Amino acid sequence: MDTLLIRQNLTRQGKALHVLHHLLMEEFSHLLDGEPEKVSIVEMALQELMRQIAVERLELKSMLGSEPGKDVRLADSMDKFSPEDQKAIMEVTMQVDEMEQTCARQADKNRSLALALFDQSSSMIHYLHDQVKPKNTTAYSANGRFAKAPKGAPMVSGRL
Template sequence: MYTETYQNLHRQQKALEVLETLLAEEFAELRERKPESITAIEFSIHELMRQIANERTALKNTMGGQRLADVLQILADEEQAELNGLLKRIDALEKRCSRQASMNAELALALHDQSQSLLSHLQNQIQPRNHATYGKTGAYTQSRPEAVLIHGRL
């Protein structure tokens, strides 16, 4: 029981270390605005998250649905200390990954908002203006500000 639990937690710790590295790399790519490499990193992050979830499910199944804290009570003091140390490192890694993911999401949303406002500005600039002018009958002409490909009457 101890060996399987230790190996599973160790794999989770190493996976979270890789996740932290990938998130830092994603942040760097976001800052440099390289969408192609960000997409590749995102796929890697999603696959790694799937593997971590599978590890946690396997650990839960190994313990027969019991909580890890309850299982730790059965083990020897040395084994408990070692597993508690692993759990503390995993917890610290999860918190750092969470903070980095929040920063990545915030930067991605800021870049999206900036791109969206730039696109709206460009669309407003190329859209024809509504100029109120007199027509041949002496009244204001009605113009259509939207672009039209075909203009005709029935």
């Protein structure tokens, strides 16, 4: 196994996770500012970056000799490397894991804020709908026009 390629792959993953964290922070600020158009643009970039990270992980697994139905973990393959390489790979792996945890925490904050904003918007829409909806349900017909007035004797006022 080529330890240089494995270390380069892990380094690329670490850098991608740093970019991911910055994008998540940007998404959070757009959520706070109430800018849904900018949130969707950042979300598209996030999805593409996640796809690229997944490709890097698949490449690492193939370097380690993973086959369909048989996953090989990096930790299980460490005994194949020299002690110096093991130390270097573990350092990079720990950095990647730390950035992964940071990104996961930020993504959870973004999710919570997005759900809270959704709930707030839904509540506001229901409130406004209730305010606009006529209180007298017999005033309008199903197609939005005035309902026919009930036929009955009208009250006559005036002189006879």
